[in-house]
Amino acid sequence: MRDYTEVYDADLSNVSLTGTNDVRRIQIVHVPDDRHERDIVDNEALAAGEAHEVLVREPVEIVDHSPKSAVSVLEGPYGRENALSQASALARDEDLPIAEEIVTLRPHHWSDAGHWATCPACSSEELVLVSDLDDTNLTLACRACDERAQAETDRTEMHSEWFHCPGCGSGDVNVELSGPAGSTWWSCDDCGYDTVPAPPDRAYAEARDTSLPA
Numbered sequence: 188m189r190d191y192t193e194v195y196d197a198d199l200s201n202v203s204l205t206g207t208n209d210v211r212r213i214q215i216v217h218v219p220d221d222r223h224e225r226d227i228v229d230n231e232a233l234a235a236g237e238a239h240e241v242l243v244r245e246p247v248e249i250v251d252h253s254p255k256s257a258v259s260v261l262e263g264p265y266g267r268e269n270a271l272s273q274a275s276a277l278a279r280d281e282d283l284p285i286a287e288e289i290v291t292l293r294p295h296h297w298s299d300a301g302h303w304a305t306c307p308a309c310s311s312e313e314l315v316l317v318s319d320l321d322d323t324n325l326t327l328a329c330r331a332c333d334e335r336a337q338a339e340t341d342r343t344e345m346h347s348e349w350f351h352c353p354g355c356g357s358g359d360v361n362v363e364l365s366g367p368a369g370s371t372w373w374s375c376d377d378c379g380y381d382t383v384p385a386p387p388d389r390a391y392a393e394a395r396d397t398s399l400p401a
Contacts, residue, residue, distance in 0.1 A: 354380030
């Protein structure tokens with residue numbers, strides 16, 4: 188059995204880990220969600236990016252030619268500490284192992300510009316990339332109040348004011364346009380979170396739609 192301190196930086200004694208999806212197991216998921224929910228254990232407000240959920244997942248089956256691991260229990264949101272505590276208690280009560288890693292899943296609207304950047308002057312999410320007429324770079328502009336990131340502003344200062352990674356809150360964010368469709372791609376240099384399309388977890392999405400408040 189691996190030491191939990193290696194995986195979760197926490198001491199969860201007498202609970203086993205599993206690295207396979209072929210068994211019934213408990214999974215802790217980190218959902219960098221911007222809804223500012225409250226921890227259902229102590230009713231404390233969760234900071235953006237701190238929401239965790241605890242799931243019981245069934246063994247993986249092939250459904251419509253795709254792997255699917257059904258979710259039979261979904262609890263949360265929790266802060267990290269309460270998620271670890273609840274997962275440990277559930278593992279002992281149900282005699283189930285816990286998945287080896289906390290999985291980070293996409294928040295709602297994870298690719299929307301407002302999830303990555305907001306105007307520091309009016310908090311609007313209506314931002315656009317525009318050409319800086321005094322230089323060859325692109326800069327950010329706000330449709331709501333016409334605030335614009337100034338070219339002469341220090342890069343670190345501009346990032347801390349305009350950008351906020353939904354995964355870790357860092358302002359060390361990159362933004363670029365992809366051609367030919369013109370989609371905007373976001374990525375974080377600190378935690379690696381990005382808007383590169385990822386395979387959907389259909390079973391989790393279905394369980395979350397029916398288990399958690401909108």
